[in-house]
Amino acid sequence: MRSFTYLAIGLALGFFQGSMEVAWSLGGPTPDLLLLYVLWLGSRRQTGCAMLVGFLGGILQDAVGLFRPVGVHSLCKVIAAYLPEGAHFILVAENRLTGLLLIAAATLIQQAVLLTIIQTFEPGGVWGAKVVLEALAMLTWHLILWFLVVGRLPVARELEAGA
Amino acid sequence: MARRDDNLPEVIYRKHPPLLSSEPSPWVRQPARHLPLFLLLALLSCALIAIDLRTGFSWLQVAAGKVSGPIIHMVDLVLAPVARSVTVIRETLTARSENADLRNRVVELEARLHSSQTALEENIRLRQLLDLKAEVAPEAEAAEVLRYRNEAASRVMILRGGGSQGLSVGQPVITRSGQLLGRITGITDLVSTVRLITDPGSSIGVTLEKTQSQGILYSRDGNLFVRVDRAEEVPEEERVVTSHAGELFPKGLLIGFIEGEAGPIERDPFVAADLGLMKSYRVKTAYPIEDWERIREVLCLPAWGRELPAVAGTRP
Known part of the structure; x- marks a missing residue:
């Protein structure tokens, strides 16, 4: 049941994210x-x-945000979802700094995968200083949001119980 | 303290003390438990990308677009004011920066304009000087005025330029309008001293141009007077030029115009008694004496002894 809730929230977030990418008017990524x-x-x-x-x-x-090809963000998110486990696989400890590192890694990996796929199927014009600046801007956004929201959340009860 | 119910190495706990959770991760014990799902979903994603590139998912995007319309509208309602505010702030900051740049630019252009105007004025002066030089004597030298000293005991002009520039003692000095100023009386390698015709000790032989009367030009209190024979009829506005009989200046250099008869106290102080045989007249210089301090460049005619044409003096 809990997994179903997570899934529903995730789908709603995906829908909202696509809408936001269409309606985004603040400039930058x-x-x-x-x-x-x-x-x-x-x-x-x-x-x-x-x-x-x-x-x-x-x-x-991708569908709501009119992004082509559909599935690129799926691939990026699947990779990002496996990152925490991969981090533990290489013996990174579980703390808030790890969260920041994961955010940075996931953001950069997503940008790299996105740009690689776009460049592969629609060559030309995506590399340069603009790409670097956009990646940095997105990284800044994600770190700020992580500090404001996730970093302030209480420790999960099941984790506390195990301590 | 972490609960040690696993076989993790001790170094994990010592080097990385947990902040959020102190419980060791079960993932470490089962590192690859989600690997098949990961691979499956990654492959599915790649397949989706390939299908979209080959056949397209336009129907999915159309359907999603229909459903997402209200949400996009809602997001736009939230973001638009923020975007406008951000735009206003950005434009304000840009405008301030541009304003500062423009102010600096205006200051710079004003300085450049001032410099250009100065250069233009100097150019005009030098051009007039060159024209006069070509007209009077090609060998004449232009010189910049360093200082104008107008004192009761001594009225001189110091020029930038001396022996190293080819100047020598005795050269007559005139303005760009042809007004005679004086002659060089002292010289060094770099500067020259011009004794002006208004100097109290100056005395020059002159000719009244129309009547050809001969007279003596003298200075009193910085003003010029000419002393001629009492029998001479001297009309107003008669041109006064240097005399052909003088030894200090070539003939025909313009000095000024007769302005009127001088008063008793304006007589030549160096002539104790003229026995009533001479009469003095005031001379108005072609270039007003009170403006001589503003003269920036002068022309030094070749040393006296050569034949020079008369200078057609003009009013400034």
């Missing part, structure tokens, strides 16, 4: 709330759910 949600799920040891949320939410994000 749109912060990827779905990516943050997927990472948050992953850091709460809901890796399977996070990957599923990332996959389906990514499809919705």
Whole structure:
């Protein structure tokens, strides 16, 4: 039941993220709330759910946000969802700094995958200083949001219980 | 303190003390439990990308667009005011920056304009000087005035330029309008001293142009007077030029115009008694004496002894 709730929230977030990418008028890149949600799920040891949320939410994000090809954000989110587990696989400890590192890594990996796929199928014009600046702007957005929202959330009860 | 119910290495707990959770992750014990799902979803994503590129999911985007319309509208309602505020702030900051740049630019252009105007005025002066130089004597030298000293005991002009520039003692000095100023009386390598015709010790032989009367030009209190024979009829506005009989200046250099008869106290102080045989007249210089301090450049005619044409003096 809990996984179903996570999934529903994720789909809603994917839908909202796609809408936001269409309506975004503040300039610069749109912060990827779905990516943050997927990472948050992953850091709460809901890796399977996070990957599923990332996959389906990514499809919705691309479909609503009129992004082509559909599925690119799904691939990025699936990779991002596996990052926390991968981090533990290489023996990174579980703390708030780890969260920041994961945010930075996931943002950069998503941008790299996005640009690689776009460049592969629609060559030309996506590299340069603008790409770097957009990646930095998105990274800033994500770090700020992580500090404001996720970083201030209380420690999960099931984690506290195990301490 | 972490609960040690696993077989993790001790170094994990010592080097990375947990902040959010102190419980060791079960993922470490089962590192690849989600790998199949990960691979499956990644492959599915790649397949989706491939299908979209080959056949397209336009129906999905159309359907999603229909459903998402209200949400997009809602997001736009929230974001638009923020975007407008951001735009206003950005434009204000840009305008302030541009304003500062423009102010600096205006200051710079004003300085450049001032410099250009100065250069233009100097150019005009030098051009007039060159024209006069070509007209009077090609060998004449232009010189810049360093200082104008107008004192009761001594009225001189210091020029930038001396022996190293080819100047020498005795050269007559005139303005760009042809007004005679004086002659060089002292010289060094770099500067020259011009004794002006208004100097109290100055005395020059002159000719009244129309009547050809001969007279002596003298100075009193910085003003010029000419002393001629009492029998001479001297009309007003008669041109006064240097005399052909003088030894200090070539003939025909313009000095000024007769302005009127001088009063008793304006007589030549160096002539104790003229026995009533001479009469003095005031001379108005072609270039007003009170403006001589504003003269920036002068022309030094070749040393006296050569034949020079008369200078057609003009009023400034």
